Amino acid sequence: PVTTTRMLLMAEAAARRGVRVSILGFSFNTTPSDKVRPAFDNLSAAIAVNVRDRISLERFQRFSRTPSRLVADSAFMLLPDHSAADVRQVIEWAAQRRRAGEWVLGFNVHPMLFRAATPPQIAALIDSAVTALRRLCARKPVSLLLLSHDYRGADGDHVCLGPIARALQPDLRSRLMYPTQAF
Numbered sequence: 699p700v701t702t703t704r705m706l707l708m709a710e711a712a713a714r715r716g717v718r719v720s721i722l723g724f725s726f727n728t729t730p731s732d733k734v735r736p737a738f739d740n741l742s743a744a745i746a747v748n749v750r751d752r753i754s755l756e757r758f759q760r761f762s763r764t765p766s767r768l769v770a771d772s773a774f775m776l777l778p779d780h781s782a783a784d785v786r787q788v789i790e791w792a793a794q795r796r797r798a799g800e801w802v803l804g805f806n807v808h809p810m811l812f813r814a815a816t817p818p819q820i821a822a823l824i825d826s827a828v829t830a831l832r833r834l835c836a837r838k839p840v841s842l843l844l845l846s847h848d849y850r851g852a853d854g855d856h857v858c859l860g861p862i863a864r865a866l867q868p869d870l871r872s873r874l875m876y877p878t879q880a881f
Contacts, residue, residue, distance in 0.1 A: 699733040706737040713742040723750030723771045726758040729813070738762040784879050788843065791875050795841035800873065804843045805831065809857040824858055828865045835870060842866065844876040 713719045719742075726749060739762050741747065747766040749755040755768045779785060792802045807827050812819050834840055844863055846855035856878065863876035 699731040702731075702734045703737045706734070706741060709745055710737075710741055713744045719744065720746040721748060723748050723769045724754070725750060726754040726761070727813075728757065730757075730761055735762060738764050784877060788875065788877055792841075792843065795873065798839075798841075800839040800841045802841050802843055803834075804845045806845050806847065806855055807858045807862070808848060808855055810853055820857065824861045824865075827858065827862050831862070831866060832869065835866075835873065841873040842870065842875070844874070846878070846880075849880050 709719045709721060738747075741764050743765065747758075747764055748769040749758050749766050750769060750771040752768060755766060758764075758766050780789070795802050805827075807823060809815055809820050809823070811823065815823075831842060835842065844859045846859055848855045859876060860878075863874065866874050
């Protein structure tokens with residue numbers, strides 16, 4: 699709530715100085731803190747509030763009287779760089795796995811699936827994912843691409859994907875790829 703309120707106050711301050719302000723597409727969860735309601739409800743009408751999915755939009759509109767609209771997530775407008783060495787490496791690995799007769803499954807799990815997750819909850823999430831992926835790979839010709847998209851320090855995808863990769867590597871070897879660089 700504190701970080702969100704600070705960002706909204708900065709947006710409001712900029713709008714009051716005549717700066718054109720847009721809040722890009724964001725998700726809105728099922729249990730927002732009431733502490734952020736005043737910051738949202740008092741935003742200038744000049745600030746464009748854009749929500750990236752219909753469910754989040756409905757949640758936001760129930761929560762706040764601030765006008766908002768549905769938009770596409772700006773991440774979908776990014777153009778891929780197929781020439782980057784890291785990207786080429788993933789593309790070639792996936793092609794090799796397909797030539798070996800396997801399906802390539804992109805997999806991600808995020809520690810923020812649980813609000814304020816405790817270390818035991820994160821460990822249980824990791825163990826559950828490892829068990830499910832092992833079972834899948836034992837039954838089907840599947841190779842796994844563990845793919846991060848959120849690089850937020852202690853809340854980033856690596857918190858779950860790193861331990862999953864370490865647990866699966868001895869069993870899957872070439873059927874597992876976990877690129878750790880940001881794409």
